[in-house]
Amino acid sequence: MLLTSILTVVLASLARTTFAQDQFGPIVYDSIHNATSIYGTWSSGGKAVLTGPGFADPANMTFTYPKTTGISYSFTEDGFYEISRYRFNSNGSEPTCITGVIVWVHGTYTLNANGSISMTPLGDGFQQVQDPCAAVSNFIQLYNQTEYYKGWRIFHDPNQGYKLHMFAFDGSPLAPQFQVSTTPNMLPTKQLRNVPPATNSRRSLDVEERSVSGAQDVLGPHWLTGVMVVAGGLALLMSSTAMLL
Ligand SMILES: *[C@@H]1O[C@H](CO)[C@@H](O)[C@H](O)[C@H]1NC(C)=O
Numbered sequence: 090m091l092l093t094s095i096l097t098v099v100l101a102s103l104a105r106t107t108f109a110q111d112q113f114g115p116i117v118y119d120s121i122h123n124a125t126s127i128y129g130t131w132s133s134g135g136k137a138v139l140t141g142p143g144f145a146d147p148a149n150m151t152f153t154y155p156k157t158t159g160i161s162y163s164f165t166e167d168g169f170y171e172i173s174r175y176r177f178n179s180n181g182s183e184p185t186c187i188t189g190v191i192v193w194v195h196g197t198y199t200l201n202a203n204g205s206i207s208m209t210p211l212g213d214g215f216q217q218v219q220d221p222c223a224a225v226s227n228f229i230q231l232y233n234q235t236e237y238y239k240g241w242r243i244f245h246d247p248n249q250g251y252k253l254h255m256f257a258f259d260g261s262p263l264a265p266q267f268q269v270s271t272t273p274n275m276l277p278t279k280q281l282r283n284v285p286p287a288t289n290s291r292r293s294l295d296v297e298e299r300s301v302s303g304a305q306d307v308l309g310p311h312w313l314t315g316v317m318v319v320a321g322g323l324a325l326l327m328s329s330t331a332m333l334l
Pocket residue numbers: 118119120121123124125126127128200
């Protein structure tokens with residue numbers, strides 16, 4: 090009896106130190122797993138990317154571009170989430186084809202017993218993609234993906250405060266996010282634009298997708314940076330990639 094409970098404690102603490110990447114059993118949301126609650130607003134790096142007003146306007150599918158790339162997540166106590174993401178994806182086989190993606194999405198989330206998070210969008214999410222190598226290089230389309238995160242942890246950093254670590258579906262870490270506020274800063278947690286029902290996802294995408302004129306090519310200066318970096322060599326490329334994260 091005693092042995093079993095000691096074993097349980099040892100196993101539980103082992104599971105916790107594996108960074109939530111390989112947990113298959115139930116976990117406890119104690120101060121070792123998360124030093125504070127996940128409720129509120131979180132943002133990476135210089136906190137230029139934030140959820141809530143000022144990032145996206147779902148009614149007319151427009152974005153206000155932040156000064157730098159980053160990610161921001163908000164969670165309410167009653168199960169709603171919102172994500173603002175602005176990042177560059179590099180392509181190993183086509184190093185000059187650095188794609189810029191800015192995304193806004195919200196919906197409902199579940200903190201699963203095995204430590205993962207499941208997110209289900211409301212249908213009014215959207216993204217703008219800039220791909221210099223594609224036929225249409227700059228377009229806006231619906232973004233309505235369910236997202237699954239393998240795990241999450243919150244640590245307390247004496248200098249930077251609370252730090253949220255999230256792990257993607259494959260266990261890879263997202264950029265750490267700092268606590269911006271303990272009450273979530275979000276747009277209203279309901280559908281903010283009429284979205285045609287998802288009878289056929291390909292069709293609804295065609296309806297919504299629109300290319301954006303050169304005048305709105307706000308990622309411009311960054312493309313130049315990307316190309317210069319490629320010309321400047323691998324070392325620079327790597328440091329720049331690290332910065333973009
Ligand atoms: C861990 O997070 C959960 C969900 O946000 C919360 O209910 C719980 O109180 C948190 N634990 C601590 C120690 O703050």
